[in-house]
Amino acid sequence: MYTSGTTGEPKGVVLTNAAFMGEVLSMDQILVETDKEDIRYLIEDLLVLKPTIFCGVPRVYESIYRGVMEKIEAGGLRQDEAAPRFDRLVFDKIKLAFGGQVRLMLTGAAPLPKHVKEFLRVTCCYSLSQGYGLTESSAGCFTSIANVHSMVGTVGVPMTTIEARLESVPEMGYDALASVPRGEICLRGKTLFSGYHKREDLTKYVLVDGWFHTGDIGEWQPDGAMKVIDRKKNIFKLTQGEYVAVENIEGVYSRCPLVTSIWIYGNSFESFLVAVVVPERKALEDWASSNQETGDFSSLCNKTKERKYILDELNSTARIHQLRGFEMLGAVHL
Missing domain, CATH: 3.30.300.30 (ANL, C-terminal domain)
Structure with a gap:
């Protein structure tokens, strides 16, 4: 599988069957912990087929947020009318836009702004989990846990098959041993790739003593969650x-x-x-x-x-x- 090439030349990522199976089993465990009912996979027509799980990149959620806020800003309501009327005119319509039966929303690929995540949790009453991953980690390797409010604005905790640590980046002022640990996110585990196809030089550069150096800068939170705050390369x-x-x-x-x-x-x-x-x-x-x-x-x-x-x-x-x-x-x- 090739990387997108967003930050450089696309690279062929060698992923074993064991890595894929590790990712599938990790996701299964996360969904069992997050969503207690039967799981239906997202299908194309939300209004007709009414999915119970909705996945989207942050831009999708931000567009929904912006559209709703524009309608709200176009006119106000008296305080005693606001709650019931917003339930009927705004919140219910947001829920119906997703099919009306969504229980769990997932997002990744880029950071979801905290204010958008809080807005969706309040207006939709859905569990919304943000994750983090790379092609080199078979996709997801961190995920926030639904209804753990301290994880809002973070990518959550490492998934079952992944170990994570931070490595200091002194040229950017990030210290992994400071009172607030910040540094490059490094990963190790069963779902990691075996190397870059025909690029042993790149493989040796990012895989050091079994740890994959992601190039992303993270900050450990007191509850064990990770917050992605910067990018080392850029x-x-x-x-x-x-x-x-x-x-x-x-x-x-x-x-x-x-x-x-x-x-x-x-x-x-x-x-x-x-x-x-x-x-x-x-x-x-x-x-x-x-x-x-x-x-x-x-x-x-x-x-x-x-x-x-x-x-x-x-x-x-x-x-x-x-x-x-x-x-x-x-x-x-x-």
Whole structure:
């Protein structure tokens, strides 16, 4: 199985039958602990076939959250009317959008913002578990436990077949032995890959004494859960000497409601960051209409006023979340 190539050239990952079986049995145990009723696998048509388990990447959940919040912000309700009417008009509709019978929601592939996870737990009354894994670990290797509130915002605890530890990354200021342990997440266990196909050099680089070095930076929580906070590989230095952990700040800028996706770039020859942004189409078109700007979505993305509007809103989000001056954006391309 080949990796996606998101952070570099795709690599062939050798996974044994034993690794797959270990992953299946681990998932079975997690589902038994999390969901006490019979399990039905997710099927394509939610409304017709009504799944009991729903799996989605964070972008799916974030889109649902954003759509609901836009409707709420469009008008208010009196306090004594809010609870029953939101149950009927908002919360019930959210549940029906998933088929009406979902008991368990799962997410992975990228961090799910804490506010989105809390929102879904409250509005849907579902158990929502966030996991973490890689192609090299046969997918899932950490998972949060449903209804353990301290695990909200984390990827949970190691699964049955996995051992995990942190390794210090001094160049990024992460100390695995500090009072709050932070460092590179390293894995060992039955579900790990055997190596990269025809790439012994890469295999030796990431597999050291039986421990797979993931390249992700984690923080152990007091309850034994892991929180992914950064990425070891994706750092660069600006011309003034400041290090930038790009995935961390991309996560902050992604919280801007005008953004569908964002990619941030910088190098040692420039003093500021730039971003390539896919804007939220409806939000951009609505702003253009209210500001007497004409044109289709593609032409709007090429206009100076629209670029400045998106840039200003992104930097406003950065200030709200207390990013530092050198982490602000100097320009955007839509």
